[in-house]
Amino acid sequence: MRTMDYAKRGILAFLKYASLVFFAFVAVIPVVSCVITAFKTETEYQQTNVMTLPQNWLNFDNFIQAFQRANMxxxxxxxxxxxxxxxxxxxxxxxxxxxxxxxxxxxxxxxxxxxxxxxxxxxxxxxxxxxxxxxxxxxxxxxxxxxxxxxxxxxxxxxxxxxxxxxxxxxxxxxxxxxxxxxxxxxxxxxxxxxxxxxxxxxxxxxxxxxxxxxxxxxxxxxxxxxxxxxxxxLYTFVGPLGSQYNLICAGVIISLxxxxxxxxxxxxxxxxxxxxxxxxx
Amino acid sequence: MNTKAVKKRRPFKVWIKSRDGQKVLVMLSFMIIPLLLLFVFTYLPFGEMFGFSFYKMKYTGTRKFVGWDNYLKVFQRKDCFGALKLSLYYMLGSIIQLVLALYLATVLSFKVKCGKLFKGFMFFPYLINGIAIGFIFKFFYTRGFVFDTVLQWCGFNLDNLPYWLRDQRINNFSLVGTSIWRYFGQNMVLFIGAIMSVDSSLYESAMLDGANKFQQFMYIILPSIRTIVMLNVILSITGSLSAFEPPYVITSGANGTGTYFVVMHNIAHTQQKVGLASAMAIILLIIIIIATILQKLFFKYVFRDAEDDDPKAGIRRDKKLARLAKRSVRAAEGR
The missing domain is CATH 1.10.3720.10 (MetI-like)
Structure with missing residues (x-):
């Protein structure tokens, strides 16, 4: 009986943490994907999948450009x-x-x-x-x-x-x-x-x-x-002319938040x- | 107070220095600005809007009085009143959101490893501005981008996945999803706040009585936070009727995602049919007011003994309910 109880409690705890991790993941993934994209260069953005990590995490070019373009x-x-x-x-x-x-x-x-x-x-x-x-x-x-x-x-x-x-x-x-x-x-x-x-x-x-x-x-x-x-x-600056240059747009979004x-x-x-x-x- | 001053025939200078005079002075000087703002920026435009709704007019140029025509049009035009159907999606979404928030709040109210971190992650979307949300989700739902990639990790094939924002069968769900994403953390925080104020000795005695977690939730937590849950149900239903932001910032209402307010916004600002848009606004306002009253009556009927304005009665009632709950739990255990 004891072991049954422990097993049941273990499963419940697992389900609890699994659900927490899942919803936390759901909550951050849209923002995280933006952060990833914001660090990519133009060619990198076009050639790699959106969820592939950027080669250089110190590439702040997009941020600088977005900051200037959007008059931030x-x-x-x-x-x-x-x-x-x-x-x-x-x-x-x-x-x-x-x-x-x-x-x-x-x-x-x-x-x-x-x-x-x-x-x-x-x-x-x-x-x-x-x-x-x-x-x-x-x-x-x-x-x-x-x-x-x-x-x-x-x-x-x-x-x-x-x-x-x-x-x-x-x-x-x-x-x-x-x-x-x-x-x-x-x-x-x-x-x-x-x-x-x-x-x-x-x-x-x-x-x-x-x-x-x-x-x-x-x-x-x-x-x-x-x-x-x-x-x-x-951020409206990015609506028209930039179309789908998401590496820039994401940088702007990140700056704004x-x-x-x-x-x-x-x-x-x-x-x-x-x-x-x-x-x-x- | 003015008449008092006149009766006593005190000169104004003396009166203004008296207690009463001071009272009136402080009241006037403290209330004039907020009331002026309220009048100029809320009730004056409201009155004007009501007036506009009887005219055929643009922002500039001549106006023509047309009586109830605009109101009739709202019901006749396909794109106006029909758009209210979309709020059903948002109502469904808000129910999911409330249930999810309740579950997470219950879990996070008790000792959980990294609880604060989880809470923070889930809450943060609430602090992001609308335009940024628009971009984030346009990006998120683009073919082959974030959402599709994540689903591919889970074993889905890209060819079988729909276009999340273009496919009319699914795009409203996609938009509702963003709204849930944005607000479930905020709801959760509200519920955690409410659950924290529940007397913790209740849990202990319930545990001693052998109540499991689900029973504790049903008989202790839910009754104690009923008021705030109810409030959120009311808010979310009126909110669904006036859903605006998700379609406005993500799809601009294209591909059958235009909710009532998005349609109204376009009629007002793109087509410049100010009269029609005003009539739409007034009709929705009336619907919202009726919905609010109906819900209040409904909840009053369901919880007839709930006296919200006496908090002590609420606590007493909650304790009574908890006691009853314990008893029923015990009875259930006995069986």
Whole structure:
């Protein structure tokens, strides 16, 4: 009986690890194939199978060429600028709104929450039809500032993360500060904002990944690809003229996902917990 | 609060320095920007879109009022409403994705060698931007490239393999596959988070009672994370209706892969039939809202005692369920 049990357990463990290895393999293989191809020279790419390893793992020519062709220097500059401004903007907008919604009772409080919730139901792609005209009238086409403003806009998930966090900040803290003569602004900036730091980090990671990867609106509103490419839209350069020069394209793709990869390796756990926190109420 | 100030006949300057005045001031100054953004970039375009849907119009030039014509057209044209059929593929895909994510999350929630590494590998696709995904999978599915090579390793013959993106019998499955690939890790992470919050003493007592891993999953884990699973089911069904990215970035909707939104995108931006596209958007929105309400009602009906807004009740209920589960496990063992 004992041996049977051990055998059964062994088989189960084997199946468990086999399935894990299989799905991990499935998850990485598309990206790995890109990495392999990105290191190949033109002739190597044409003559060998895609999964044959490159002869020279230090052949960075494709990366250099892709970087230049897709104007990625500019793209990284723009994306960084956008990221910084959008994060700062949305942190202020989100925390302030959450503060008011959580700390003050007033008619319309619930309605405002529902308005934000309903907004998240509206299909974003579809809205661009009419949003384009508004952006045009505001002079926000080909304007980094316009794009930043629209990216700062409605973001229900981070608002919910903040509201949840506010619920855990003891209201006695506010009251004692009021006793000491602090006004609401001071309470918010001096007491709440520092306490909110974990929530801010969480929502910044989520928002940051979203902003960095956003391409649909960037393509629509930052049409001047010479001046205003973002990292995501700079990849569009490879759509037409390069056709199937995948050694170059793959290099471009790899470059574009490097920042995400680095961020991921550095703060894996924070990303996971951020996602989980965002999903509870989302 | 304004009326209060008037009643007391305090001059504005005094009032603004009072508690009430300060309150109004802070509320106004903190809410005006988010509400303005919400209005200008969400509700104003939404209203305009609703208006557009009654006109025959392009982005520029004259507009002609046509009443409900656009809505009728959406149902009459073959390429519009019919495209919603494709969302069935995506629904099927999201079910596979959820089951897969649940399985992997359950496995990875317990002690596993290199668990973090596995988790990382499976999650990373979620962080890749849409355009890059488009390129990666165009490359992946090209004849004789990555996917075909891997299948050849497994003993398949290239001649028997279909063209993954061109063959109309298979290409929607290929696209759905990319969507599963991209999101199963993210789903898994969510479920792991939920499973981690399950009281671990439950497992121990279940083990003592001789419950096996599958029973533990069915009677302890699944009931405890029901809410988040449900939420994901709802999200994935509405998501399937509005599937857009996989076909948009990989095939641009060619060869019968154009989902409703891809068709709408083309009508709006290539053909510039703004009115028709707006009507399509409104119709889908209505369908999504109805679907959401129906699902909420359905789940409410199925789990009548589930009171989501009282978390403590949830915990109590979960504990009760776990106890019941243990009992039934014991009963099963007794038989």
């Amino acid at each position: 220097g500019r793209a990284f500059f723009n994306s960084t600028l956008i990221l910084i401004c959008v994060l700062i903007g949305s942190v202020f907008i989100g925390t302030q709104l959450a503060y008011v919604l959580n700390r003050f009772k007033f008619p319309g409080n619930n309605m405002i929450r529902n308005l934000f919730l309903f907004a998240s139901l509206l299909p974003g792609v579809a809205m661009q039809v009419s949003l384009y005209e508004i952006m045009y009238n505001l002079g926000f086409i080909n304007s980094l500032i316009g794009y930043m403003i629209i990216m700062c806009g409605t973001d229900v998930i981070s608002i919910y993360i903040y509201i949840q966090f506010f619920e855990n900040i003891d209201i006695a803290l506010d009251e004692s500060a009021i006793m000491d003569g602090a006004n609401y602004f001071t309470i918010f900036y001096k007491i709440h904002l520092p306490l909110l730091k974990p929530a801010i980090v969480t929502s910044c990671i989520l928002k940051g990944v979203g902003t960095y990867n956003e391409y649909y609106m960037a393509n629509l509103y930052l049409q001047d690809k010479k001046l205003y490419p973002t990292v995501a839209t700079s 490097l920042p995400a990869l680095i961020l991921f390796i550095l703060c894996q756990d924070q990303i996971y917990s951020g996602l989980t926190a965002g999903a509870v109420k989302g």
